[in-house]
Amino acid sequence: MSKEIKKRETGCPIAFGLDTFGDRWSLLVIREIMLRGKRTYSEFLEADEGIATNILIARLKHLEAEGILLKSRDPENRRAFIYALTQKGRDLAPILIEIIIWSGLHDDRPYALRNVLEKINADREGFEAALKAG
Incomplete structure (x- = not known):
């Protein structure tokens, strides 16, 4: 650009x-x-x-x-x-998490990756805290 x-x-x-x-x-x-x-x-x-x-x-x-x-x-x-x-970039963690969750609900392609969604579902607060911490 x-x-x-x-x-x-x-x-x-x-x-x-x-x-x-x-x-x-x-x-x-x-x-x-x-x-x-x-x-x-x-x-x-x-x-x-x-x-x-x-x-x-x-x-x-x-x-x-x-x-x-x-x-x-x-x-x-x-x-x-x-x-x-x-920090401004790390503050985007909740947005990325929401995109992952939304995609997990709506992406029914057989090759859709689900491993990160499973981590979020297991411990969203911990996952988000780790992303924000860098």
Whole structure:
């Protein structure tokens, strides 16, 4: 994205959230960090959904500009960067959990992944606390 996404001027909290973190690729980057522990550009590229490099770069920049991600130099490879969720990013944990629960109710495809849903159903409070803690 060469230009920054413009926030809608309506004051609507749903529009604000969607502008900030709500597109498919942004949520999948957040998922990769929060649920799968991925932290580097190359690890994000390995996601099952197959994000294009230009889109990944744009989403990482956007999420960093929005204060959802923090980018820092990899101490083991000074040419690379590590991405981590800020508190603002970790505060998205309940939203991801609700998406997982909703999908579990409505995704009847035989290959739908259910392991995270089972963890949430077993101990939602503990699961959410672990996600928020990073």
